[in-house]
Amino acid sequence: MTFNFIRYDQGQQHLLPKNVAEWVEEDSLERYVSDVIDHLDNEGRLDPFYPDNREDGRGRPSFHPVMMLKVLVFGYCIGIRSSRKLDRLLERDIAFRYLAANQHPDFRTISLFRKNHREEFEHLFVEILRLCREAGMAEMGEVALDGRRVQGDAALDQNRTREQITDEIHDILEEAAEVDEAEDDEYGPEQRGDELPEELREREDRLNRLREARDRLNATEQQLKEEQAEKIRQREQEEEESGQKKRGRKPTPPEEVELPEDSKANTTDPASQTLKTSNGWKQGYNGQAMVDCDTQVIVAQEITTDANDVQQLKPMLETCEKVNGKRPEKALADAGYWSKANAQLADEQTEL
Structure with missing residues (x-):
């Protein structure tokens, strides 16, 4: 199978120096990353990053995915994500x-490659873990689990109720209509006039984020309705099996369930949540990592918006088993993960 890529050869000869491989030390991190990615590619483990082959061979050649991966992975290794x-x-x-x-792929190309391969990077994480195990690392003897609240790219004061979001969407649409009408008078109804001004581009972006925040609140309310409907179904089933009506007030019908008045979504980053930390409140996420105690290899990782860690032990153990093929022999976690239900997760294979 052939692909239409720009020719990529790290051994390409130059006048001074003879080739780019002479620019770095043999034991450097960049050479190690390069060798690991090449090894994975040679074994076909990076196939998900390759695009579908075009039979007609048309289109501008794209940058080689191996090169793009090396640049991104090395950047992440040294803490550069921008x-x-x-x-x-x-x-x-x-x-x-x-x-x-x-x-030299530009920042748009780099960003688009990362966005287009979000799921494939999860695949890469699994492949690197597999490579670690082949090298005798991450044997899943003793692992440690912890979480950290990470500040999102959003501010606490950008949280809005659904009513506030609806009003702001209305204001933006009204303003946009007035701007359109004014520009029709200035340029004519068939003329664009010029590129969209920066303030309008920002307004359109904000409108999209407002809609996303409103949709998130609507989805939360729908989930509450579905949970209430399930409670009612369970109650009716228990009454049918026992032949007796349950005592107490009848549950609220699902269609009457509404969001609490203080429910909010962030209009800068609708996916983020308000989390309490030791340093106060943050608008962001709860990052979870499980690490092999002997080799410090990360064997499982996840990002969540749950405010505490107690609900993360079970899914992290399941993720660890899914990624590594088995659960650890021993798992260490701090008191934030303790509950009676979590204590029942221990079994003959895993000591908690």
């Missing part, structure tokens, strides 16, 4: 120029 910073480093940094073989 696509714009990676763009600059591909121009200025010897390690990145070596990994990219002097090619």
Whole structure:
């Protein structure tokens, strides 16, 4: 199978120096990352990152996925996650120029590659774990689990109720209609006039985020209705089996269940949640990591918006088993994970 890629050869000869491989030390991190990605590619473990083959061969050649992965993985290894910073480093940094073989994808290309391969990066995590096990690491003897509340790219004061969001959407749409009418008078109904002003681009982006925040609140309310309907079904089933009506007030019909008045969603990052931390409140996420105690290899990871850790022990053990093929012999976690229900998760295979 052939692909229409820009030719990518890290051994490409140059006048000075002879090739980019001479720019980095043999025992450097960038060379190690390069060798690991090459090994995974040679064994076909990176196939999900390859695009579908076009039979007609048309289209502009794309950057090689192996090169893009090396740049992203190395950047993440040294704590650089910004696509714009990676763009600059591909121009200025010897390690990145070596990994990219002097090619220079811009920040939009880097960001789009990451967005388009979100699920494939989960696959890469599993493949690297498998590689660690082949090397005798991450044997799943003793692991440690902990969570950390991470500040999202959002502010606490951007949380809105559904009514506030609806009013703001209305205001934006009214303003947009007035702007459209004014521009029709200025440029004519058939003329664009010029590129969309920055303030209008920002307004459209904000409108999309407001709609996303409103949809999240609507989805939460729908979930509450479905949970209430399930409670009623269970109650009716128990009454039918016992032949007696249950005492107490009848449950609220699902269609009458509504969101609490103080329910809010963030209009900057609708997926984030308000979380209480030791340093106060944060608008963000709860990152979970399970680590092999002997080798410090991360064997399972997850991101959640649950405010506490107590609900994360069971899913993290399940993720660990799914990714590694077995549960650990011993799992360590702090008191934030303790509950009577979680204590029942221990079995002959895993000591908690």
